[in-house]
Amino acid sequence: MxxxxxxxxxxxxxxxxxxxxxxxxxxxxxxxxxxxxxxxxxxxxxxxxxxxxxxxxxxxxxxxxxxxxxxxxxxxxxxxxxxxxxxxxxxxxxxxxxxxxxxxxxxxxxxxxxxxxxxxxxxxxxxxxxxxxxxxxxxxxxxxxxxxxxxxxxxxxxxxxxxxxxxxxxxxxxxxEAGAVAEQERVRIARDMHDVVAHSLAVVIAQADGARYAAASDPAAAATALGTIATTARAALSDVRLLLTQLRHSQGEGPQPTLADVEALYGQVRASGVDLAVDVDPAPRWEPSAAVQLAVYRILQEALTNALRHGAKGRVSVHLAWHPDRVELTVRNPLPAAPAPPAAGGHGLIGMRERAQLAGGMLEARPDGGHFAVTARLPIEEAA
Incomplete structure (x- = not known):
């Protein structure tokens, strides 16, 4: 009343x-x-x-x-x-x-x-x-x-x-609308946090395991592994601080990885003992948009992290094809003889698909003849 x-x-x-x-x-x-x-x-x-x-x-x-x-x-x-x-x-x-x-x-x-x-x-x-x-x-x-x-x-x-x-x-x-924007921002930051932390920890774990086995016979290899661990950890800490700053303050997204950072990513993976083969054919004829570059980097980062954590020993191949209207990305790594069950609560494949969808493309991840293949196709626009 x-x-x-x-x-x-x-x-x-x-x-x-x-x-x-x-x-x-x-x-x-x-x-x-x-x-x-x-x-x-x-x-x-x-x-x-x-x-x-x-x-x-x-x-x-x-x-x-x-x-x-x-x-x-x-x-x-x-x-x-x-x-x-x-x-x-x-x-x-x-x-x-x-x-x-x-x-x-x-x-x-x-x-x-x-x-x-x-x-x-x-x-x-x-x-x-x-x-x-x-x-x-x-x-x-x-x-x-x-x-x-x-x-x-x-x-x-x-x-x-x-x-x-x-x-x-x-x-x-x-x-x-404000709640939807905040939710999208939380999802973006969570996705970036997962990509950064998961990749960095995979590299650190691989280097630590290698250093432990090599320390007895080759002290220099152990020192090299510890140096790689320190470098990777510092880079991950810097990225995490940037993400936490974005979460705490209403600011822009800040600097994001580009194609220029892909070589450093390959170097981290190779330093972990992975036999990595990279093939870029055809090469990009112009600089793609920042969204495409970020999507390519994050998908490569997560796919290589999964290969490092879950793949068997053997060559990991990366193929990039920059066509006039699209970029095609494929990452293949050998599967172990008895694949371990997927870890509960994993978000890697979900994050890669979200990256591809946000860029307007698609992504598939599935076993393929003894290998695990991640294939993505992202549209790009020709530079004026």
């Missing part, structure tokens, strides 16, 4: 109702000087009820409508003339349309017609001293005027209700 209102709204409504009640008291006392005490008391009571209805018009529009009807009934039972204080009824009807529930909304609409009919019948058929020989004509005129006035108050409230609903819809849409 009661709507949630802010404190200042309640204070404003109560103060307005108190002021209206004082004015209504003065008006009723001045207009009802020639009536009986009972009628004077009824008039003052009806004015007090209208003041209460005015106080509750926004907090409880349905209750305010009922109190307004009670005030009208008191006036009619006491056979009182219409009072200027009845203007509060318009405010109540406005509130039923603007703030009421669906039921109260339509009760206010019905009350506009019922109130107009009641006014016409009461004034020209019941109230003493208002009899008129041309009762039908005058009654119809009063009915039309009252209906127009009461409906005008209700329609004004309905228009305000529509405006408030539109504003809430806009606010909800803005919040939904």
């Amino acid at each position: 009661f709507r949630p209102l802010r404190r200042y709204q309640i204070v404003v409504d109560v103060v307005a109702a108190v002021l209206f009640g004082l004015v209504a008291l003065l008006v009723d006392v001045s207009l009802l000087t020639m009536v009986s005490n009972a009628q004077l008391l009824a008039g003052v009571g009806a004015g007090a009820l209208l003041a209460v209805a005015l106080a509750f018009r926004r907090l409880a529009p349905g209750l305010a409508l009922g109190i307004a009807w009670a005030s009208a009934i008191v006036q009619m039972l006491a056979l009182l003339n219409p009072s200027p204080t009845n203007v509060a009824i318009f405010a109540v009807l406005y509130a039923t349309a603007a703030y009421g529930s669906r039921l109260v909304y339509w009760l206010g609409f019905a009350s506009a017609f019922a109130g107009a009919l009641t006014i016409a019948v009461y004034v020209h058929a019941i109230l003493p001293g208002w009899a008129n020989p041309d009762l039908l004509t005058v009654g119809v005129a009063v009915l039309i005027a009252a209906t127009f006035a009461l409906l005008l108050a209700w329609v004004t409230g309905a228009l305000v209700r529509t405006a408030l609903a539109a504003r809430e819809a806009r606010r909800a849409r803005v919040l939904a």
Whole structure:
């Protein structure tokens, strides 16, 4: 029954109702000087009820409508003339349309017609001293005027209700769009974090294992492996700090890997003991867009990381073909004799597919004749 209102709204409504009640008291006392005490008391009571209805018009529009009807009934039972204080009824009807529930909304609409009919019948058929020989004509005129006035108050409230609903819809849409943007940003950062951390840890683990076995026979190899571990860890730490900075602050994406960084990626993989063969045919005739370069780098990074972590010993081949309208990328690595079950919660293949889809392309990853093949096709635009 009661709507949630802010404190200042309640204070404003109560103060307005108190002021209206004082004015209504003065008006009723001045207009009802020639009536009986009972009628004077009824008039003052009806004015007090209208003041209460005015106080509750926004907090409880349905209750305010009922109190307004009670005030009208008191006036009619006491056979009182219409009072200027009845203007509060318009405010109540406005509130039923603007703030009421669906039921109260339509009760206010019905009350506009019922109130107009009641006014016409009461004034020209019941109230003493208002009899008129041309009762039908005058009654119809009063009915039309009252209906127009009461409906005008209700329609004004309905228009305000529509405006408030539109504003809430806009606010909800803005919040939904902001949430979608934030979710996309979280997914992007999570994808970058996975690519950086997974690749760097795979290289570190491979170097650490190699150093452990080589330390006994070749101390120099162990030192080289430790140097590679340190370099890879520092690069990964720098990338992670950049990603955390983006997550903490609303800034741009920052510098992203390009094709110029692919050779360093190949070097890290070869330093881990992988026999890596790279073939680029045909070569790019112009510099692709940053989105394509980033997608190619990240897909190569994840595919080589999977080969390092899950593949068997043997040659890993990378083939890049830069056609005028697309780039085709293939990474093949030998499968172990007894493939281990996929790790739970892995996101590598999902991340590669997302990279390809974001660039407008497609990606397939599946076993192929004793090898595991990752094949991607990304569209590119010819430079002007």
